[in-house]
Amino acid sequence: MTTAPPPTVSAPASPAEQVYFGHPEKKVTLYFLVTGLLMLLIGVAIGPLQALNYANIDVYQYLPFLKSYYQGLSLHGVLNALVFTTYFISGLLLYLPCRALGVRPNLVVAWAAYWTMTIGVLMAAWAVLGNNATLLYTFYPPLQGSPLFYIGAALLVVGSLIIAVQVIVIWTGWKRQHPGETTPLVAYMSVATWMMWVIASLGLVVEVVVFLIPWSLGWTKGVDPLLARTLFWYTGHAIVYFWVLPAYISWYALLPRQAGGVIASDSMARLSFVLFLLLSTPVGLHHQYSDTGLSIGWKTVQMLLTFLVVVPSMLTAFSVGASLELAAQARGGGGYFGWTRRLPWKDPVFTAQVLAMISFIPGGAGGIVNASLALDTAVHNTAWIPGHFHITVGTATTLTFFAISFWLLPHLTRKPLASVKMALWSAWLWFWGMIIFAVGMHWEGLIGIPRRTYFAGATGLSEMISRAQVPLALTGISGMVLAVAAVLYFTVIFRTLLGRTRVSAQAEVPIPFSQSLAEVEALAGNGGSPKIAGAVRVLERLWVFFALALALVLVMYLPTFISLLLNPHPVPGLRLW
Amino acid sequence: MLDHHTIERYELGWLVVAVVMVLLMFAGVIASMITETVPGMFGSPARYINPTQLSKTEFAAPGLKVSPDGSVNAYMVARAFQFQPNVLRVPANTPVTLHFVAADVIHGLMLGQGNVNAELVPGQVATFTRTFKSAGTFVSQCNEYCGSGHQTMSFTLIVEAPK
Numbered sequence: 249m250t251t252a253p254p255p256t257v258s259a260p261a262s263p264a265e266q267v268y269f270g271h272p273e274k275k276v277t278l279y280f281l282v283t284g285l286l287m288l289l290i291g292v293a294i295g296p297l298q299a300l301n302y303a304n305i306d307v308y309q310y311l312p313f314l315k316s317y318y319q320g321l322s323l324h325g326v327l328n329a330l331v332f333t334t335y336f337i338s339g340l341l342l343y344l345p346c347r348a349l350g351v352r353p354n355l356v357v358a359w360a361a362y363w364t365m366t367i368g369v370l371m372a373a374w375a376v377l378g379n380n381a382t383l384l385y386t387f388y389p390p391l392q393g394s395p396l397f398y399i400g401a402a403l404l405v406v407g408s409l410i411i412a413v414q415v416i417v418i419w420t421g422w423k424r425q426h427p428g429e430t431t432p433l434v435a436y437m438s439v440a441t442w443m444m445w446v447i448a449s450l451g452l453v454v455e456v457v458v459f460l461i462p463w464s465l466g467w468t469k470g471v472d473p474l475l476a477r478t479l480f481w482y483t484g485h486a487i488v489y490f491w492v493l494p495a496y497i498s499w500y501a502l503l504p505r506q507a508g509g510v511i512a513s514d515s516m517a518r519l520s521f522v523l524f525l526l527l528s529t530p531v532g533l534h535h536q537y538s539d540t541g542l543s544i545g546w547k548t549v550q551m552l553l554t555f556l557v558v559v560p561s562m563l564t565a566f567s568v569g570a571s572l573e574l575a576a577q578a579r580g581g582g583g584y585f586g587w588t589r590r591l592p593w594k595d596p597v598f599t600a601q602v603l604a605m606i607s608f609i610p611g612g613a614g615g616i617v618n619a620s621l622a623l624d625t626a627v628h629n630t631a632w633i634p635g636h637f638h639i640t641v642g643t644a645t646t647l648t649f650f651a652i653s654f655w656l657l658p659h660l661t662r663k664p665l666a667s668v669k670m671a672l673w674s675a676w677l678w679f680w681g682m683i684i685f686a687v688g689m690h691w692e693g694l695i696g697i698p699r700r701t702y703f704a705g706a707t708g709l710s711e712m713i714s715r716a717q718v719p720l721a722l723t724g725i726s727g728m729v730l731a732v733a734a735v736l737y738f739t740v741i742f743r744t745l746l747g748r749t750r751v752s753a754q755a756e757v758p759i760p761f762s763q764s765l766a767e768v769e770a771l772a773g774n775g776g777s778p779k780i781a782g783a784v785r786v787l788e789r790l791w792v793f794f795a796l797a798l799a800l801v802l803v804m805y806l807p808t809f810i811s812l813l814l815n816p817h818p819v820p821g822l823r824l825w
Numbered sequence: 826m827l828d829h830h831t832i833e834r835y836e837l838g839w840l841v842v843a844v845v846m847v848l849l850m851f852a853g854v855i856a857s858m859i860t861e862t863v864p865g866m867f868g869s870p871a872r873y874i875n876p877t878q879l880s881k882t883e884f885a886a887p888g889l890k891v892s893p894d895g896s897v898n899a900y901m902v903a904r905a906f907q908f909q910p911n912v913l914r915v916p917a918n919t920p921v922t923l924h925f926v927a928a929d930v931i932h933g934l935m936l937g938q939g940n941v942n943a944e945l946v947p948g949q950v951a952t953f954t955r956t957f958k959s960a961g962t963f964v965s966q967c968n969e970y971c972g973s974g975h976q977t978m979s980f981t982l983i984v985e986a987p988k
């Protein structure tokens with residue numbers, strides 16, 4: 249629909265300056281996105297090797313550039329989960345809200361954020377590539393890596409916070425200039441996401457800046473590992489919402505137009521983002537059910553709060569489903585399920601996002617299992633866990649980001665997508681690859697196979713392996729499917745970016761900001777209801793919800809942190825790899 | 826085509842469904858905790874001992890200890906890259922209290938038998954009382970990354986039928 253306009257090729261390829269003319273922020277956005285994708289390329293290249301490891305096939309002995317399985321796993325986890333996501337989200341959630349509000353960001357600040365991040369990532373990469381930070385992406389002390397790694401990680405987060413502050417400042421400025429107006433949906437959701445991240449990143453920032461950096465430099469003798477874990481997971485849970493909310497923004501506010509329809513309910517979308525702002529952070533203890541030394545009471549309370557996140561997730565499912573049905577009806581579809589046939593399945597932008605959403609259904613269900621104090625005992629630290637997050641961040645988020653790259657890169661560069669067909673294939677293969685992966689890994693987890701284990705040389709697995717032949721084979725096969733998917737995806741992306749033809753400015757892929765049903769009705773003359781407008785006016789006060797979210801976090805975490813700080817148990821660092 | 830009021834009415838209904846679902850989940854999980862699906866979740870007190878001075882504690886000589894009153898305790902130390910002892914024999918059908926502590930970095934252990942899954946943070950003692958019913962040999966591994974030898978850190982639990 250809106251994604252592939254017939255390319256009208258302008259005779260001489262326009263110089264790059266002209267492409268960014270009018271919107272110079274396109275360039276910095278492009279840098280964020282493409283750097284993120286390059287990091288993903290490296291991270292993903294190691295994934296299939298890990299999948300083979302889980303099929304009990306050892307290729308690491310032939311790899312001169314990786315000192316160990318765990319060095320590879322550190323690269324994979326850090327680059328995919330932390331670096332790729334942070335770059336991509338920083339670019340996306342800078343560009344979209346600014347365009348939605350019609351405000352140009354301060355480019356000096358945006359580039360400063362980009363370079364802060366990049367210097368940080370280069371430092372951390374240097375440490376990991378030199379095998380001096382083989383800590384996995386959770387870097388729990390007392391395992392101690394090179395200071396470069398921790399400083400780099402801090403700079404990565406600082407870069408994202410610069411963008412966060414910039415977007416929030418732009419929004420407050422816009423509010424001042426547009427009193428009484430409702431923030432456009434995409435900008436609203438972006439600001440809510442960045443506010444959430446500002447609160448959520450505090451744990452990681454304190455852990456790294458106050459404890460790990462001085463300790464790794466030898467300025468302090470020890471770090472309390474339990475305190476460090478608690479700070480890490482304070483951010484570590486909320487970060488999953490930092491990964492998923494940008495995908496939700498796309499599903500809620502861009503996909504309807506890409507499918508040829510409208511947003512079913514604008515106010516419910518706002519409500520669910522306010523709920524995410526409130527509920528993403530005060531729940532990190534659910535990653536520490538198995539840690540002795542923390543109170544069972546607070547674990548239980550945070551478990552209950554975790555379950556509440558089900559509510560905005562279900563709202564999202566409803567809204568997005570309704571929007572798609574409306575779109576299909578607008579295209580002449582009908583019936584209970586028959587309408588789904590009328591959707592634009594040939595469009596990779598659409599299809600990749602729908603597949604991402606489908607993968608999120610089992611992903612969410614598995615998350616409920618992990619969040620249950622009792623059930624978690626059966627799966628904690630088993631292969632189940634990577635099984636779970638590859639269909640959440642690894643598919644729901646990543647495949648949505650693929651879809652976004654299929655329209656946003658052409659939008660930013662005015663270069664048409666190199667191959668629609670190959671893009672479609674990459675999406676389907678990624679989806680099926682991850683589904684097979686997830687089936688295998690969840691199943692292995694139930695048998696008791698641990699995660700993060702180099703199989704060659706493992707001494708305690710043989711009996712479990714004999715019971716897990718089928719799922720282990722599934723993991724191996726999925727790795728191969730995913731390798732093909734990744735090759736296709738990156739081929740499309742690089743062929744697009746390196747392509748020579750640029751379409752004319754008029755033929756630029758538009759940003760698919762969708763209209764809401766209420767807006768369409770209002771335009772047609774049957775005005776909006778005052779009651780819903782009232783709800784939107786309440787939801788518009790994001791600063792109030794920000795303050796509430798902070799207060800909730802203090803209530804949920806302060807007692808635990810106070811008791812940890814009053815009884816510190818620092819231990820010295822060790823390098824055991 | 827539906828108008829947005831109707832859709833929002835349906836969506837409010839759905840919101841209620843979601844809230845009811847969450848409440849049922851609360852109830853289910855709390856019930857499973859009260860009935861002790863995972864035994865001893867409420868009971869085990871947090872205890873910290875200095876991991877560099879284990880020799881001054883009951884972990885000085887790791888292994889199984891039967892007290893004069895008949896109670897059975899097992900003390901296990903996890904350190905890179907070994908559990909001490911790495912084979913533990915326990916009697917079947919007898920309550921056994923397992924005490925784990927990590928001496929250097931974080932380790933972890935899952936015993937499929939008896940619903941044990943512990944993150945062993947240095948010095949934080951993890952205690953579980955279990956009665957193992959079926960005799961047999963159960964092998965598991967350290968399940969928290971602890972360094973290059975992580976995969977070689979196995980633990981064998983042998984439950985012996987009474988002779």
Ligand code: HEM
Nearest residue numbers: 295296298299325328329384385634642699700701727730
């Ligand atoms: C080609 C696609 C991929 C394959 C075949 C793959 C495979 C794997 C496997 C087998 C593991 C488990 C390793 C272990 O526990 O020992 C793993 C871990 C992980 N993967 Fe992937 N993965 C892929 C893509 C991704 C993506 C796209 C992301 C995130 C955006 C991701 C994030 C992670 C993270 C965070 C871990 C955990 C690392 C750790 O335990 O420290 N992976 N991956």
Ligand SMILES: [Cu+2]
Nearest residue numbers: 484485534535
């Ligand atoms: Cu979590």
Ligand SMILES: [Cu+2]
Nearest residue numbers: 967969971975
């Ligand atoms: Cu280990």
